[in-house]
Amino acid sequence: MRVSRAQAEENRQTVIDVASRLFRRHGFDGIGLKDLMAGAGLTQGAFYKQFESKDDLVAQASRRALEDALDHWSAVAASRPDNPLSAVVDFYLSEGHCAERSDGCPVVALGSDAARHGPHVKESFQAGIQEYLDLLDSWIGGPEDGQPHSRSMAILSTMVGAVLLARAVNNEQMSTQFLEAAAKSVMAQAAATAAKADPRQ
Numbered sequence: 532m533r534v535s536r537a538q539a540e541e542n543r544q545t546v547i548d549v550a551s552r553l554f555r556r557h558g559f560d561g562i563g564l565k566d567l568m569a570g571a572g573l574t575q576g577a578f579y580k581q582f583e584s585k586d587d588l589v590a591q592a593s594r595r596a597l598e599d600a601l602d603h604w605s606a607v608a609a610s611r612p613d614n615p616l617s618a619v620v621d622f623y624l625s626e627g628h629c630a631e632r633s634d635g636c637p638v639v640a641l642g643s644d645a646a647r648h649g650p651h652v653k654e655s656f657q658a659g660i661q662e663y664l665d666l667l668d669s670w671i672g673g674p675e676d677g678q679p680h681s682r683s684m685a686i687l688s689t690m691v692g693a694v695l696l697a698r699a700v701n702n703e704q705m706s707t708q709f710l711e712a713a714a715k716s717v718m719a720q721a722a723a724t725a726a727k728a729d730p731r732q
Contacts, residue, residue: 543581546571550592551599552633555640559589559648590651596637597659604666616670620717623690624710629697638663639694663687671724682724689713689720 549571553562564585565575582588607622608615622628628635638660645656667683693713697706 539581542571542573542577546573546578546581546588547591547595550588551596551637554589554592554644555596555635555637556633559641559644559652586649586651589648590655593637593641593645593652593655594659596641597655597662599634600636600638601659601662601666604663608666608670616667616721617718619670620690620714624693624714624717626707626710629694629706629710636691636694638691639698642691642695660687671721682720686717686720689716 546568550567553567553570564578567588568575568578578588582591603622604619607618611618623636632640638656642656645652664680664683664687667686668680671682671686690713693709697709700706700709
């Protein structure tokens with residue numbers, strides 16, 4: 532039985548959604564097409580009607596994962612409009628986010644995988660990371676010394692690195708210490724930036 536265009540597009544979007552979660556849990560090479568399609572409730576044969584290749588799906592699923600993460604950042608920030616950076620830091624550098632593999636930050640989960648893939652995958656990551664930086668810029672102020680995103684890059688690097696390291700160790704106390712140390716560092720950077728912008732503080 533032929534599938535309508537609308538149904539085919541719905542199926543395609545379902546595959547992208549499912550892949551965005553399964554890739555974060557297993558890595559790009561940690562799960563095959565058969566299991567990906569089964570997770571979406573479809574057969575492997577349907578894959579090539581919807582995507583040019585697995586790399587095509589990887590790029591699109593990466594884009595979706597980053598969009599979802601940015602939506603989450605925006606929602607968390609909106610819950611505390613007086614201090615959106617603090618709200619995002621509390622969420623991102625939490626034990627709950629650290630433990631969440633399927634819906635957690637795709638930069639942490641897949642950044643090293645993306646580095647080994649082609650330009651289309653890296654393009655998806657670059658666009659998402661750019662949006663992270665734009666959000667951080669809006670919360671902490673503009674570039675320093677004419678260098679675009681310099682403060683935001685330092686903050687994002689600290690946050691991503693802390694979650695990566697916290698996930699990489701067995702020792703729960705050490706894991707928590709990575710998250711707490713990063714949170715203190717980020718908020719100290721933000722406070723120093725605010726003080727420099729307003730000498731009366």
